[in-house]
Amino acid sequence: MNVPNHGAGSSYPVLDGHSSGGRLERVLRSGRFTITAELNPPDSADPQETYRRALVLSKVCDAINATDASGANCHMSSLGICALLIQAGYSPVLQISCRDRNRIAIQGDVLGAAAMGVHNILCLTGDSVESGDHPEAKPVFDLDSISLLRTIRRMRDERQFLSGRKITVPPRVFLGAAANPFAPPHDWRPLRLAKKIEAGAQFVQTQYCYDIPLLEQYMARVRDLGLDKKCFILVGVGPLASARAARWIRANVPGVHIPDAVIARLAGASDQKQEGKKLCIELIQQIRGIPGVAGVHVMAYRQEELVSEIILSSGVLKHRDRNGKTRREAKEGALT
Amino acid sequence: MYVMRRWATRNARLLEAIYLVLAKAFHAFDPLWGWVGFHRLETSFAALEAWCKGALFDCNMCGRCVLSVTGMTCPMNCPKGIRNGPCGGVRANGHCEVRPDMPCVWVEAWSGATRMRHGMRIQELQEPCDFSTQGTSAWLRLSAENLARRAAGAQGVPAERQGMAAE
Numbered sequence: 018m019n020v021p022n023h024g025a026g027s028s029y030p031v032l033d034g035h036s037s038g039g040r041l042e043r044v045l046r047s048g049r050f051t052i053t054a055e056l057n058p059p060d061s062a063d064p065q066e067t068y069r070r071a072l073v074l075s076k077v078c079d080a081i082n083a084t085d086a087s088g089a090n091c092h093m094s095s096l097g098i099c100a101l102l103i104q105a106g107y108s109p110v111l112q113i114s115c116r117d118r119n120r121i122a123i124q125g126d127v128l129g130a131a132a133m134g135v136h137n138i139l140c141l142t143g144d145s146v147e148s149g150d151h152p153e154a155k156p157v158f159d160l161d162s163i164s165l166l167r168t169i170r171r172m173r174d175e176r177q178f179l180s181g182r183k184i185t186v187p188p189r190v191f192l193g194a195a196a197n198p199f200a201p202p203h204d205w206r207p208l209r210l211a212k213k214i215e216a217g218a219q220f221v222q223t224q225y226c227y228d229i230p231l232l233e234q235y236m237a238r239v240r241d242l243g244l245d246k247k248c249f250i251l252v253g254v255g256p257l258a259s260a261r262a263a264r265w266i267r268a269n270v271p272g273v274h275i276p277d278a279v280i281a282r283l284a285g286a287s288d289q290k291q292e293g294k295k296l297c298i299e300l301i302q303q304i305r306g307i308p309g310v311a312g313v314h315v316m317a318y319r320q321e322e323l324v325s326e327i328i329l330s331s332g333v334l335k336h337r338d339r340n341g342k343t344r345r346e347a348k349e350g351a352l353t
Numbered sequence: 354m355y356v357m358r359r360w361a362t363r364n365a366r367l368l369e370a371i372y373l374v375l376a377k378a379f380h381a382f383d384p385l386w387g388w389v390g391f392h393r394l395e396t397s398f399a400a401l402e403a404w405c406k407g408a409l410f411d412c413n414m415c416g417r418c419v420l421s422v423t424g425m426t427c428p429m430n431c432p433k434g435i436r437n438g439p440c441g442g443v444r445a446n447g448h449c450e451v452r453p454d455m456p457c458v459w460v461e462a463w464s465g466a467t468r469m470r471h472g473m474r475i476q477e478l479q480e481p482c483d484f485s486t487q488g489t490s491a492w493l494r495l496s497a498e499n500l501a502r503r504a505a506g507a508q509g510v511p512a513e514r515q516g517m518a519a520e
Contacts, residue, residue: 202463209439
């Protein structure tokens, strides 16, 4: 297929074997342990609020996720945030949920986003309207995460809309999806990841991980299926502010699994916030040791200022491994 | 609640066997349905289909039935209408995040699929739902597609893509 080397709106050329010209794909393909983080969208039309939140994340992140009304709560749109972040030179991940827009709107947004310079798109089904601040809204769900992945892949690789109509310059995007290894049916979850990969997912960002044994079990099956070779897996992490917050999240945020032992540990600490941060750092270090994991995705709800500290204290950026060597080792090896 | 639906999932293997026999018998008459005219049969067949699949599966008459590849569980009962489920919001007890009293449609679908002979077809990717076919008979649609495919085959033309893999 005759594809121009530059993606539309891209300042970087699209490298051979890459789908996008973006930074996230390059870092992941280079084999480095990758960090992405979620930006909590402002309830404001002031761009400075977005920039302030991006600035604290940018120190440690390879890409910043712009959420699409997550939890079905209304905020600044993901496309709006991406536009601001691109202007400022950041590398955003555009999250698209199927809850609020139909296939006509979504495909149009994909073209607009790619033209603007968005290189990464995360395809989500989306939380239901009942869980948000507008429960009386009409849910759309024209597509689901898998058919959305397939739709955008078709736009990119076959240069076609779902209708079959031609696209002259395709959106050169790196496609992602969400995964939840911690929700039932557990035995099906790895196969579901396979289905998402078949539909076009090149990277996945998982739900919050607070249960390492369950993640290890999932990853073992993922490796057996060879899925870690076909898709980059970023495990979701985040600091818990207190035992009370943890209990609230467990009861009210769909799909978040927090074991009793984690809550007990927080409840027993003298400084719960500090303990939550410590727990998050430990989780990142443990996750890094699991074969097949490509990085972590930090979701620090209303605690963005902690993200840099957590990542830097975890030590995952000190020595970004390359072929099993630290940068320094690689450099010394090259010199001798 | 959801008694019949859950019964159907638990007996997915039996229903699959019955379905395979009935589908074969029904589609043996495809030329007859075509000769009578699909538009003439539509109303009565859609009513019949809605009645029996409604009773057994709480069918929503999407017009593109996938019951036989989704563990004999109708995916349109998912509050998000996910054709490729389950979502990440399934509760620890296997119930729906939106309707806490309802077992997740896709958890049920998986349990049905594990009982079926061709259960792993649940891994097939489903196309986005075609909302223009809502309320119409999926059986007749498949018959019409079978006839069109046969006609195309007779003319030596490769059969065109007939939309998603129905039933």
